[in-house]
Structure formats: structure tokens, C-alpha cells
Amino acid sequence: MNLSILAYGDPILRKVGKSINKDYPKLMELIANMWETMYNANGVGLAAPQIGLPIRLFIVDTGPFADDDELSPEEQEALKNFKRVFINAKIEDESGTNWTFNEGCLSIPDIREDVSRMDTISISYLDENFKAHKESFDGLLARVIQHEYDHIEGILFTDKLSSLKKRLLKGKLANISKGKINVEYKMRFPDLKKVR
16 A cells, blocks of 8 residues: 655654564554555655654665666665665664765655765664564665664754755745645645644
8 A cells, every 4th residue: 555655844753763573563564555655656765754653664675776877786786686674773883984975855855965974884673574683784775774764763864964954945844844845656744733
């Protein structure tokens, strides 16, 4: 089922997600719905808070990045075949060098900005079968995972921008919150009377 994605301004996007266990109701159906929703919106990642569930669950499929001619064949291959479910994830370490990359977000449509992040992470997580993993990722894989991980921590990529950049985007962000935006996928906009 194609679900609605919450728009910037919804308070659920600011909640730190709660851990879940394998008895979480209809988990496999939820994960399937998240894949469908993400693909329908042409995304490469989607976190449960973006569909209104403040839990520690996100999905990543970096396949669309594999066509980038600036990447090495090894990087293209790694991105092409990376499709993962992350449950109760915890970033254990961020290392390497800071690098800047232009990011966007399905909850913040039509805004893309350069965001600086460390290029290597170590993360522990459970997959959809609740098998434990601890892995290191770098480059674009690390970046997409960090972006989605931020969602389960109640953080948006716009939080990482300079105060000047945030002021310049204030009007656009307000319009997104008010639903004054055209998107090709289903969105749910915050009830601003309740939010105040």
C-alpha cells in the first residue's frame, strides 16, 4: 500500500524513535508498504517517522545512484546491489573526513542543500528477520544511511545547515508545512492549529 509521507512541520518528524521487537504488529506488511511508498516517490531511503510512526526503522535502496558516471565501477556495483532494512540501528562511530554532498528529503520536497557529513560510519542494526549486524560503510552508502538514521533521531537535514541558510529557506519551509507545494506522491501536511 502506498502511504502518505509526512511533510516538514509535523511533530512526529521531531520525535526520537522507539526500539521495536519482532512482535511489532504487522511488521512485514509495514516494511512492504514502506518499500512501495519509497519507490513511488522515487526515493532512495525512507524512515518510519516519515510515514507517521516514531519507531527505529528505516529502509535504503541506493540502486538509483549506481548510474552516476563520476563513480568508480566498484562504487557503482556496491550502490546497485544495496537494498537493506535497518531496525533499532545505532551508529557506533563516524570517522574519516567531512565531505559535502547535495541532499534532499521526501518530507521536504523541492529543497536540496549541501550537507557536510563524515565519510565513514560503523553501525549496528537488526535486519527484517531480527538478525544482528555490525558493519562499516563509506561514501554515498554512509551518507544515505546517516540521513535516514537522523530521521529516527528526530533530526532533519535542514538542521545541519548554517543559520543564514535556514533563514533563507524559512519561507519555503513554511509553504511546505502549509501544503503550498506540488508533489507527485502522497503527502500529509501538519494541522498547524494543533502544532502551535
